[in-house]
Amino acid sequence: MLEVESKYRSPGNDKVRKALTKLGAKEISSGAMEDVYFGHPARDFGKTDEALRLRKLQDGAELTYKGPRMQTESSKAREEITLRTDNPLAAQRIVERLGFKESFVLRKHRTSFMLDKLRIDVDLVDDLGEFVELEVLTESPDRAMALMETARKELGLEKPEPKTYLELLIEKQSGDKAKRPDAA
Amino acid sequence: MLEVESKYRSPGNDKVRKALTKLGAKEISSGAMEDVYFGHPARDFGKTDEALRLRKLQDGAELTYKGPRMQTESSKAREEITLRTDNPLAAQRIVERLGFKESFVLRKHRTSFMLDKLRIDVDLVDDLGEFVELEVLTESPDRAMALMETARKELGLEKPEPKTYLELLIEKQSGDKAKRPDAA
Numbered sequence: 001m002l003e004v005e006s007k008y009r010s011p012g013n014d015k016v017r018k019a020l021t022k023l024g025a026k027e028i029s030s031g032a033m034e035d036v037y038f039g040h041p042a043r044d045f046g047k048t049d050e051a052l053r054l055r056k057l058q059d060g061a062e063l064t065y066k067g068p069r070m071q072t073e074s075s076k077a078r079e080e081i082t083l084r085t086d087n088p089l090a091a092q093r094i095v096e097r098l099g100f101k102e103s104f105v106l107r108k109h110r111t112s113f114m115l116d117k118l119r120i121d122v123d124l125v126d127d128l129g130e131f132v133e134l135e136v137l138t139e140s141p142d143r144a145m146a147l148m149e150t151a152r153k154e155l156g157l158e159k160p161e162p163k164t165y166l167e168l169l170i171e172k173q174s175g176d177k178a179k180r181p182d183a184a
Numbered sequence: 185m186l187e188v189e190s191k192y193r194s195p196g197n198d199k200v201r202k203a204l205t206k207l208g209a210k211e212i213s214s215g216a217m218e219d220v221y222f223g224h225p226a227r228d229f230g231k232t233d234e235a236l237r238l239r240k241l242q243d244g245a246e247l248t249y250k251g252p253r254m255q256t257e258s259s260k261a262r263e264e265i266t267l268r269t270d271n272p273l274a275a276q277r278i279v280e281r282l283g284f285k286e287s288f289v290l291r292k293h294r295t296s297f298m299l300d301k302l303r304i305d306v307d308l309v310d311d312l313g314e315f316v317e318l319e320v321l322t323e324s325p326d327r328a329m330a331l332m333e334t335a336r337k338e339l340g341l342e343k344p345e346p347k348t349y350l351e352l353l354i355e356k357q358s359g360d361k362a363k364r365p366d367a368a
Binding site for chain 2: 041063082084094
């Protein structure tokens with residue numbers, strides 16, 4: 001199963017939520033989440049375009065491996081394997097004992113909707129702002145992209161953001177450092 | 185939390201099970217299990233005395249990290265962190281995508297009993313035979329060992345086996361190879 005997803009700068013999360021309600025989308029969850037990203041003990045995930053992420057939710061956690069992205073116009077597909085667990089602490093400790101190092105923590109508030117087979121995440125990301133993600137889990141990337149294109153127009157999503165939140169966060173943090181002329 | 189455990193060659197599993205019933209031990213589970221052990225992409229677990237094991241059970245799986253053993257007479261204590269999951273396939277795929285390689289598979293039939301705070305596993309291990317393991321999860325290794333010593337005597341366990349099943353299996357397999365003079 002591939003995850004096909006595309007992310008956009010939000011034209012305003014309130015506006016997007018209203019458009020989703022009009023289209024008949026169903027809200028499936030809403031809450032804070034904390035994503036901890038890990039570095040591999042023997043591989044540079046930045047170069048291999050992989051990621052290991054522990055997502056801490058209010059009722060448990062998900063450990064997710066993401067494979068390299070296969071770029072296709074404004075969407076991206078990548079292998080994604082997720083393990084659900086009710087013990088985020090044990091998950092983090094196993095991963096750390098195996099030599100993986102916590103590299104970044106990303107916090108966001110996410111409201112998720114389903115519209116047909118499409119999942120829409122309306123995100124407010126700490127330090128980065130408002131975004132909308134469209135996602136389909138599919139065996140058929142072509143049909144998935146047609147569905148996403150229709151939704152994109154309906155929701156007024158005009159500014160694709162091909163970078164991951166993690167990449168945006170790394171960029172922002174190195175930019176913030178460069179701006180401090182007195183930094184050690 | 186530390187796992188303090190000691191393993192013995194069984195004086196006969198039937199005999200041990202009868203003695204346990206007499207002592208009032210409660211059977212808590214009985215069934216086949218398959219343990220898949222993985223090698224680390226950048227570390228020799230044989231040398232560091234660690235292990236990463238995926239235990240496939242009839243109703244799910246456990247991913248367990250085991251830290252180096254701290255030897256104390258006939259018992260051993262080691263850090264053990266376990267993540268339960270209902271998706272053994274996802275667990276194995278994440279681990280393999282991260283560069284861990286399946287190194288050994290160990291199959292056994294285990295009947296587990298609880299007697300006070302002690303857990304007793306009566307095992308029939310493929311290719312290795314019958315064993316009895318005593319285990320306490322504890323913050324206080326000294327008290328745990330007193331409890332285990334009492335049970336050891338009651339069950340007639342005389343032959344401690346300090347090696348792990350994995351070590352015994354590796355030994356047996358290299359012995360089997362050495363015995364085949366015509367091996368390629």
